[in-house]
Amino acid sequence: QVQLVESGGGLVQAGGSLRLSCAASGRTFSTYAMGWFRQAPGKERDFVAVISARSGGSTYYADSVQGRFTISRDNAKNTMYLQMNSLKPEDTAAYYCAARPYAAWSRRTEAYDYWGQGTQVTVSS
Numbered sequence: 308q309v310q311l312v313e314s315g316g317g318l319v320q321a322g323g324s325l326r327l328s329c330a331a332s333g334r335t336f337s338t339y340a341m342g343w344f345r346q347a348p349g350k351e352r353d354f355v356a357v358i359s360a361r362s363g364g365s366t367y368y369a370d371s372v373q374g375r376f377t378i379s380r381d382n383a384k385n386t387m388y389l390q391m392n393s394l395k396p397e398d399t400a401a402y403y404c405a406a407r408p409y410a411a412w413s414r415r416t417e418a419y420d421y422w423g424q425g426t427q428v429t430v431s432s
Contacts, residue, residue: 309333309406309421316402316426319394323430327389329404329423337361337382340412342419343389345400345428352403356389357412367412371397394430401425 315327327343342357356378359365366378377390387404405419413419 309336309339311404311406311421311423313402313404313423313426316428318429318431321394321396321430321432323394324390324392325394325428327391327402327404327426327428329387329389331385331387331406333385335408336385336406338408338410339406339421340409341378341380341387342405342407342412342414343378343387343402344405344416345398345402346425347400350400352416354414354416355402357414358387359412360410364410365412367414391428394428396430396432399428399430401427 310332312330340360343355344352346352356368358378362382375393380387403425404423406421407419
């Protein structure tokens with residue numbers, strides 16, 4: 308069982324930056340692939356970025372955030388991050404972190420067993 312808690316959301320102007328954190332409970336964090344997903348009002352939850360289980364492992368990004376966002380993890384601290392730069396109004400959404408008990412990441416929301424409660428990111432124009 309893994310519990311996830313996101314933090315770091317807020318209101319920022321277009322072009323600004325935010326760093327989201329996802330703190331995980333449990334001793335098996337380093338065996339879980341992780342991901343960030345987001346959901347805007349009236350839309351489906353979409354993948355943003357994913358990372359494999361090991362520190363420094365492979366990552367994958369949605370086209371819409373490639374080059375602007377960076378996903379990382381610190382297995383010693385049981386924490387995953389999402390550095391978001393050059394934010395745009397269309398990045399406005401609730402951001403969720405997720406975990407799956409496999410080494411390899413997936414882009415599919417249904418592949419993840421554990422979810423945080425979400426943190427709101429609002430980008431003003």
